[in-house]
Amino acid sequence: MANTLKLEIVTPDRKVLSEDVEYVGAPGILGEFGVLPSHVPFLSALGIGNLHYKQEGKAHYVFVSGGFAEVSNNKVTILAEVAEKATEIDIDRAQKARERAEERNAQAKEKIDAARNQAALRRAIARMSCQRSGKSAGTC
Incomplete structure (x- = not known):
């Protein structure tokens, strides 16, 4: 999967998600940001809201509240205070x-x-x- 990036979502209690995805949109403290493969490295504080990602062209949702997002080397790491998949x-x-x-x-x-x-x-x-x-x- 050459056109993907790794998305990992972790809370203090558990690993919520670890998947190869095509896009990640997350609620930054100053507004939503999006990440595609080969994005420049950066770090952002997370706000309260819905993180969404695309996998095989389909949108998936995860509620997040607080924490940080790090983008580096085709990987998005979400360290959230709270994270719940929509189905949870x-x-x-x-x-x-x-x-x-x-x-x-x-x-x-x-x-x-x-x-x-x-x-x-x-x-x-x-x-x-x-x-x-x-x-x-x-x-x-």
């Missing part, structure tokens, strides 16, 4: 987490609590979006 996401659990975060946001009085709740809300919404993306693509 429990949509009911994510919806309940979203509802709890929205309730806490409405009641938050301190800036620290508000920031923590906003992050929880963003994670829940991104998980739900990733799970839906994976199902609609029919490839997860």
Whole structure:
């Protein structure tokens, strides 16, 4: 596979993915970035959102939250605080987490609590979006 790159996604708990892929799109802290084979080396902090990759022309999705992405020598290494394949996401659990975060946001009085709740809300919404993306693509 001359026109591919290796994608590895690792969390503190486990290796989530190790595959040869054609493209990787990831949520950087300053916006989404894309990587194709032979990309120049770089390092980026990750935000909260959906990483997507193409394998044999099909799109696949992984929810990621925090961490770093390193691109070097036709390899993308994702060191994420949290990473879940779209097929692993429990949509009911994510919806309940979203509802709890929205309730806490409405009641938050301190800036620290508000920031923590906003992050929880963003994670829940991104998980739900990733799970839906994976199902609609029919490839997860």
